[in-house]
Amino acid sequence: MVQNALDLLLIVLLLATSFWCVRVHRRLVALRVGQDEIAGFVEALATATARAERTVQEMKAASSEAAAAQEAQAASVEKRREELARTIEAAQKMTRRLEDVLCQGAKLAAELRARQDAAATRGARTEPPPVPPAGPVESAPTAPRRPVGGDLLEALQKLR
DSSP: OHHHHHHHHHHHHHHHHHHHHHHHHHHHHHHHHHHHHHHHHHHHHHHHHHHHHHHHHHHHHHHHHHHHHHHHHHHHHHHHHHHHHHHHHHHHHHHHHHHHHHHHHHHHHHHHHHHHHHHHHHOOOSSOOOOOOSSOOOSSOOOOOOOHHHHHHHHHHHHO
16 A cells, blocks of 8 residues: 555656646747747847948938038138128229219319309300319319229129
């Protein structure tokens, strides 16, 4: 009987061991499946990382190109601003000269009218009215003026 009891105990222990072996086997299978999933995840992560690195490099290149283009555009804008400032300055000089000429012309016209009115009020004299000077009347000698058209031509050539 002892022999049967020991055999029975051995059978129970073998059944318990078999049960635990089946459980361990299932866990190992699940671990292998999980390992395959983890390997797939790691591979996908590596691919995504490589793609992100390429994208970052492309963005850096695009950024440097945009910065270079912006610097070139800023230099071009500054150059055009300077050209425009020179053109405006030349136009202001021409405007002042035109205003001076118009003012002198108005003075000459007023003097001529005054002389004609004075001659008409004195009566019908036989002597002709005095002829105004051919050039503009200047109160003080000034430097010879350049023709206005020359300044305009010069300003337009600077714009090219």
